Amino acid sequence: MGYRPHAPCVGGANHQGQPDHQRHGPHARRFNRDCNVGGIVTRRQKITVAALLAAPVVIGLLLLSFNESPSSSIVPVQQANRIGLVRIVDVIYYADNYVWQLKELRKDKSIAGVIIRVESPGGGVAPSQELYNEVMRYRKEDKPLVVSMGNLAASGAYYLSSPAIKIFANPGTLTGSIGVIFRFPQYHKLFDKIGLDMETIKAGRYKDIGTPHRSMSRDERRLLQELLDDTHEQFIGDVSRARSMEADSLRSIADGRIFTGRRAKEIGLVDSLGGYEVALAWLREHVGLTEKAKTIEKKKRHSLLRDVLTEGIWDRIPFLGRPHQPGGMYFLMEHY
The missing domain is CATH 3.90.226.10 (2-enoyl-CoA Hydratase; Chain A, domain 1)
Structure with missing residues (x-):
């Protein structure tokens, strides 16, 4: 079975309350990655942050494209009706x-x-x-x-x-x-x-x-x-x-x-x-x-x-x- 931490990752980057075998044992790398011990920024976290920052820009571009007036070469001038x-x-x-x-x-x-x-x-x-x-x-x-x-x-x-x-x-x-x-x-x-x-x-x-x-x-x-x-x-x-x-x-x-x-x-x-x-x-x-x-x-x-x-x-x-x-x-x- 995979590693299961004994307690949730709480309290920031230091996690002083975690047992030594979690912070220094064979599963330390995974624990440190999941709990960001020592302030380490993982690749997954970087991707998540980048996606969150990019989302408003992408949504804005999509809205702009939907609201743009169509090209006059494709759509005729509005009819007076x-x-x-x-x-x-x-x-x-x-x-x-x-x-x-x-x-x-x-x-x-x-x-x-x-x-x-x-x-x-x-x-x-x-x-x-x-x-x-x-x-x-x-x-x-x-x-x-x-x-x-x-x-x-x-x-x-x-x-x-x-x-x-x-x-x-x-x-x-x-x-x-x-x-x-x-x-x-x-x-x-x-x-x-x-x-x-x-x-x-x-x-x-x-x-x-x-x-x-x-x-x-x-x-x-x-x-x-x-x-x-x-x-x-x-x-x-x-x-x-x-x-x-x-x-x-x-x-x-x-x-x-x-x-x-x-x-x-x-x-x-x-x-x-x-x-x-x-x-x-x-x-x-x-x-x-x-x-x-x-x-x-x-x-x-x-x-x-x-x-x-x-x-x-x-x-x-x-x-x-x-x-x-x-x-x-x-x-x-x-x-x-």
């Missing part, structure tokens, strides 16, 4: 998330076309213009983009929709409202009643223009009117280019009035009547896809705090209500 969807809802205070979604879908080679579902009364001037410019880029890159208007797609929401290759609206959709508005409250009469004064120290004649603590001067009103007129002309010019309409013809209806979807089609602001499914079916046929083609949305993760402070605030504070009324493209004043 999906439709992208972007939902633009509520007042447009920020454009960042919507622009990000549109860019991601535009760069995605698997996306054959994009549909924007609009349910908004408009919003800030700059965010509306940023979205307009991003939609225009789809034209330059020849990727079809259509707009489906829901219950409301007015002012800034119409602005961003105008470059689409086709705009769909329901007969009862409220749209148009091509205009700009700047409004602010006046508290000075209330302050007078309660005896509250507000001291203002400024450098620059118009630095506190629009303050609610005093009435606006005639000169200040003229200045703001010029600013709004310039913004209104930008609105008209961009829509006329996007819709291939004469600016003068558009100007005659660009006085802030709203139109039903049916009337908007008659005057050339929208192209076809129909809901989301009609618009989606048209786009699929236009790009050569069947009704089985998938529709995807790009999602960008937001922090809960930002959601509460921006888009989600209307849901979380019930008494505020949602500002759905079409009142022109809001001009949100910036401060430095």
